[in-house]
Amino acid sequence: WEKYMQIEGDAGLEVRVPIEAGPHLVGVYFVRELWEPEGLPQPLQRGRVITDDQVYMDYANVGAVLIGGPFTSTGTAKDTPSRRAIFVCYPKQPAEESACATRILSRIARLAYRRPVTPQDAQTLVEFFNNGRRDGGTFDAGIQFALERLLVDPDFLLRVHRDAKQSEAIYRLSDLEIASRLSFFLWSSIPDERLLDLAERGQLSNPQTLERETRRMLADPRAIDSLVTTFAGQWLNLRRVEETVVDPQRYPNYDESLLEGFQRETELFIASTIREDRSVADLLNADYTFVNERLARHYGIPGVYGSRFRRVTLSNHDQRGGLLAQGALLATTSYPDRTSPVLRGKFLFNNILGLNVPPPPAGVDTNLTDKPGSAPKTIREKLAQHRTNPTCNGCHSVIDPLGFTLENFDVIGGWRTVDEAGRPVDATGETLGGAKIEGLRGLRALLLDDPEQFPRTVTEKLMAYALGRRVEYYDRPAIRKIVHDAAAQNYRWSSLISGIVKSPSFLMRSRG
Template sequence: MKMVVSKRASRRIAVSLSAFIPALFAGCAFDSIEPGAPEPTTATAEPGPAPTRIVAARRLTESQYRSAIKDVFGADVVVNVRFEPEVRSDSLLAIGADAASISANGFESYFAAARSISRQALAEQNRSRVVTCALASVPADMRTDRCLKQIVTDLGTRLFRRPIDAQALATRITLAADVAEQTGKVDSGLEATMASLLTAPDFLFRVERAETVPGAADTWTLDPYSRAARISFLLWDAPPDKELLAAAKSRDLMTEAGLKAQVDRLLASPRVEQGVRAFFTDYLQLDRFDGLTKDVAQYPKFSPAVAAAAREQTLRVVLAQVMREGGDFREIFTTRDTFIERSLGAIYRVPYAAKTTDEWVPYTFDEASGHSGILTQVAFNSLFSHPARSSPTKRGVAVNEIFRCVIVPQPPADVDLSTLSSAANTGKTVRDRLIFHRSEPMCSGCHMLTDPAGLALEHFDGIGQHRLTENGAVIDVSSDFFGSHIVGARGLGHFLRDDPSVPACLVNRLRSFDTGRAPASEDQAAVDAMVQAFIADGFNVVRAMARIAASPASFTVPASHTSSTEGEAS
């Protein structure tokens, strides 16, 4: 099958497929079967008005993979995969997904999961979701069985997020028949075919295809099936449902009216909360909890349970602000309203009263508590600290890069960090020790950018416990930050709430989360318009997501992504 593939996307697919082919049927009960190498690209769009070109291949995130399995096979199917590390690029995992491949070991894990999922899906309690017709009862009938063809067609379309092509369908039918005849079991054949679908690049990667815009041969836009996937993963963090795939098939998604109708439908679903959660998990870098450790001697209250609760607390606070009617995103920096469960109550030193130990209850910090916004929560302060102490520098870098899109340069390779802990540095507080460290000329520039914001948060230790002193010395939380004098976390929160760079940064991150790439120069006008609309909408994140999802400009492919090579996709 000839396919036009952008050079950028072809490199991505080739790197990943190098792991797929040798591992495909290793260690299987049916490994004596020779099904042949998998098709590098197993699905294409249905014939349309223009040829398509593969322009991106983004590896599914863990949450997207789990959502896909749940949607297709049901909530009772257990997913047990050792996911490979996700890659953060330009501050987002969503951008890193475009550079993430799959190693041989990673593919073996995916394949083991595929076999397990297939077995569970064919178990009696789940079977009706997959086997929707009268499947052949003997292996000899499988090569011509209409029901098998229907099952593979339906599963392929749901898993690949576009119709499975004739060649890929024929390959799966042959595989099912071969395995069934070898084992004498029809279900073994169907299981093998389902596993092959679950390990195909078109499932494990969000393969995006573009077509030329009528009347503008040099302008490329995503085809309807790629649009359906974009919309669904942005708003629901899940693959397209049947209705959205139907809108893609009819090409309704290529019209503004059809696009808006589907976006409005998805927005009306409670599943939008999952889309918002997915974005803020990436935006706030909450995935860092996966590898976070703390010095148990210094912080005995910190545990994996606290880490999980801290992550959930921040998401609950964000959702409470942005999901409500007229929700202003900027309130996440100043609100004293929060949610706690037992382990967090101990760290915040506040009373906790609930019927069960894992129950979440709303709580409002009093004005004198020092707590104001998500920057004073356990999550932010523990993620951006050292294992045994706080770090104004790490926190300052995070404030600038996450919320203001200001990239802080990496320290020089030969920077001398010993001044922070040397005997000559007699400062009792981190602030005093940093002043000594900043006396080094090569250190002062970056620290002048990072430290003011971090020092404002020094009333919170390395896991977010409130304090007023350090080593017996009173902590000074005042600083000058970009021309403003701020005092403490509350001052920093109000600065960020009113900083015009923050909403602009949020919109840039949200659009990059959707597209999987940093904005190109030709995107700037569209991004600027979205920023102004975000401000006019009262800084409402859900409306911003809807605007991005329904905007034709979001689907335009930059020229840098469309330089092509013609030949077999590989």
Template sequence: MVILVPQGADTQVLPVPPVPSTMQAFNAVVSTGRKGPLTEGASMVRRRDESRRRVAGQTGGRLLTAAVCAVVLAGAAVGTAAAQTAADASPRAVFDRYCVTCHNDRLQTGGLTLAATSVDADDPSRHADVWERVIGKLRTGAMPPPGNARPDAATYDAVASRLEAAIDRAAAANPDPGRTSTVHRLNRTEYRNAIRDLLALDLDVTPLLPGDETSDTGFDNNADVLSISTAQLERYLSAARTITRLATGLPPASPGFETFDVPLLLLQDERQDESLPLGSRGGVAIPHYFPVDGEYLIKLELRTNWQDYILGMGSEHQLDVRIDGELVKRFTVGGEARGQPAPVTFTIAEPGDPEWEAYLQTADENLEVRVPVAAGPRVVGISFVRNVREPEGILKPRQAGELLSNDEVYHGNAAVSAVGIGGPYDVTGPGDTPSRRAIFSCRPETADAADERACAAEIVSRLARRAYRRPVTAEDVDTLLGFYESGRESGGSFDAGIQLALERVLVDPDFLLRITRDPEGTAPGAPYRLSDVEIASRLSFFLWGTVPDDALLDAAEAGRLTEPAVLEAQVRRMLADPRADSLIDDFAMQWLHLRNLEDVKGDPVPYPDFDDNLVEAFRHETTLLLTSMLRDDRSVVDLLDADYTFVNERLARHYGIPGVYGSRFRRVTLPDRQERGGLLGQGSLLALTSYPTRTSPVLRGKWLLDTILGAPPPSPPADVPALPERGEGSRTTSVRERLERHRQAPACATCHASIDPPGFALEQFDGLGAWRTRDEFGNVIDATATMPNGRTVEGMAGLRALLLERPEQFAGTVTEKLLSYALGRGLEHTDKPTVRAIVRDAATDDYRWSALIAGIVKSPAFLMRNAAAE
């Protein structure tokens, strides 16, 4: 549940003792690695004026050039134009015969020379960065280019294996864990999760904190894009004040009011949420935090058409307001409620009765209720009582996205447009909330200052330990108690003192930043093992996206994480915890680019079935599939070949799966594995890689190369012409025909030869992932695809079968993505041996999620770090 903070939340500034400036403290951390003092300062519903900052990741910095896109599909036999055999395949002989014609000291094609005078093929560890590039090309069969003499498949494998073995032996003897950033700011998700676990306050911090950028790695937890500035720090100071006042139950200075908008394209003909009652339709469920016991105002707005007339008022509707499922008010709106007949016509050319004219613009003016609510997290449910009557006559098809005249929409369903929540009024107390129970683990036995200080010391030391992810010192506690005493004096209560001390905790560098300090005496550039508390912090942010819990901190402070059995036991415990859903919500959603689903739009002409309900169903399906895979500890390869999925009635109807009714999602076995199965047949990914008006083999091919095979193609040249939408003249050609003409341009041919084939194999899915045999112009779908190695596959089933021939390739991609996410940095050539070792070990356990994750946690890259160079 996500709690939304009222815009009117109090931000009163309390006086604090004078201390050095905030930026001085942060500068001290950044420049010296030492801690310095610091001064004071879900949902389908969308908060009004909410902004989200997204910086698209670039696709530069590739180790692989465009030719490596042939990765797709080097899975079967690589064509051979030469008779070189694996038995006598000396790496140097192979390179001299097939490669140095282009990659020599004079030409250096692609910026690469493989001449014996420049690189040593017998000791590849001496130039590991070069040979890792070569290995990538060998493993994919990308080089030599098509049309040139090539070794056979066994030789490709033998040479690559020899190079890998030599590099891996050297890496094992001299581990190079790489250098992670000294200072790594918490991103918004990590901050939100930390507040949830520290203060039992599940808070949507999006409007409170600065936005996060996404790095070239595709993840928003990369330290390179998580710096901190003075302007950002001011936002953190304000957020800390808002959060701690909510958590401690201090009343706001004045009532606030916040409006939550319901998306325009969200249909409200069915039950919207599991928290809404059976027999309801439409509306919305809003998780909301009520800061104190008191009265609150709930105000409703109904959806209007383009002329601002409220929809559906030609018949009576009952509209319920519930809090945590309990009915607090039922409104009746609509024509029958007023005892008036519906107008015969109601268009702009023929206005209806003046009274009705006014009513259709003001019917929701008095849809508000003021109700007492106990403090804490609640669900405000707004829904209509479902009317089981059906209108007579011939039903018209829904005309989504088009302007409807009033007589066409007059008798439709009413819908909620927005919900406003205001308050508190007539405050009666702070209430008994989960946050107050988590914070106030003790209460002073008397009003004596010594008793209060002792209790305050217990509270702040306990919470600071988890917030700072390390043992707290006497100096830490004294600093926090100074803030407690200032707040106690100015606020007039023990609770006010605790609030200011917690505000200080939340703006401490040791909370906002993940700080790693090189041990004294470590030689510059030398690798060293992280301390146990640093490993605990890295582990908790990897698996949970939040601060360590007491069990993990206890093990770290006791020095037990150096024991492999203890570390493995902690990993298994943490994966079984619900907080491990962070691997789905944060890692997987970014890896698969599913956070961009909110940008998916469908043109109503080719896709009249499009609405926000369908997009949300897509998201839910993929989330449930990923969650089931992780919870059941399935092989990651099953993501490509799952014979089941999760659907509700809306999605089942879209997929053509019979026998599914209701809004609840349930697991179903797929009836036709040729049409569906695994990620490649999921509507979320198929819609994400399409345009609003048509499919895009290019977008789908790029997504597969990047996400499934870990070989993103380079960015296109700046002057690439756009693909015609229909073809030349009046002829409506297929996307395949248009792309074939596009590929005739020399600047486009090389990349498209690798990108387009996997996209063509998915052409039997339309732009919203529905199965089809003809495109929007009536052209028969051709889903055959000829891969760069000459192999032909037929449709999604053929593409999936080809990918499954090399399961280690997909497992390697998942491992690379997971390792980058775990380390909070992009991978380098020095990380390749680590990835190969993890995949080799995981192969004995069928590439299960737990095997890959355990391999990462036990790796030198995770447990070690290089000291700063001089």
């Protein structure tokens, strides 16, 4: 069994199939057999495998599909989107090959390097083309070899900032560097032809042109995809959703499809606020979400059928609405068998209020497990005992009350009125000033009481993402100005992003 699972299990799963050139949709599935168990498969448990007998767990799945080739090709290559993007010319006779190769490679190198191509750049790539043409025997083989060289060039792999020639310690980025910074900020990719053309002509130094290009790029679907999957994935820990482990004994209705639904819901929700250019405050206070039948049933939303996600208006805003009531955030801030006001409170402080919470001091006992033979305690009782330690009280007196306000949500985001200890849920918290916070509604009111607080946090997170570094003290004046100016537009996504792009932190750089 061990040999099969570790060595032989994938034998026979590699196949070669004839296929025509061009885009294709590839799917992999299991053929249903009579012995396959009926009912809902149990979730694949993640984490360290203790014994080899625990590997299979009666739940086969496809972990990845790798596609390679072509191994043998016959006939003339067909016209495909990828070939059209590369072969802007094609030689009709050998004498035309060098000029055509230079044209193809210079054009692609300009986009890949995000700058004008130098004669040395072109010469290097043409030399690789000649070698590939000689060894491969075809024009296409030469282009392929040259492109392989281009894809390992440091100017493609790295975003290189070259210090300005002048002696100033702080200087403005070149238009080409701004174009790269802008495209990677909004698209997570290289500048397109239009942006690169403007940068080469020095027109991104014009604030009106930069503003217009920012809004053009933000309206592109690539911006929404990038900001949701990359920015929000980092900011809200959405990348950890698929790593969530849930105790199947305590939560037998949990399965992988629910976990996938959590992530899809939050991604669609954030995408809608960006696409509609809504206020970032709607991330906390919106009265709608996106669900399919599986997720709607879990949330108790009637009238939703099928696997397709659709937008629904929420009738009970005290229980659902906004990021804080979505399963993705609630599951990733819980333990497998119980909720954690500490993890949820820390998440709120770090990611919603934008305040740093230090890790617990070394040597502090963080174990909240009930002692054998003792009556189960509520999490509130356990944390109250924990706060009797002066070392712990400094942070927990601030973190815990915020986390308590989400106690109506269980480990997988379901609404509950009874906790793990079988006691009625107490979802109240208290601020340091003594004000009482009542559940989700009270938490929302607290977070939005200062209209600049949450937009400032979003701006800080966006700024760090755009710059590829953490926000420093010298960025704070720019952030305050961005948020202040965005108030006139109700803190819409576009106003915050445009403010970041026009800020000194984005346009300037310090030497060294």
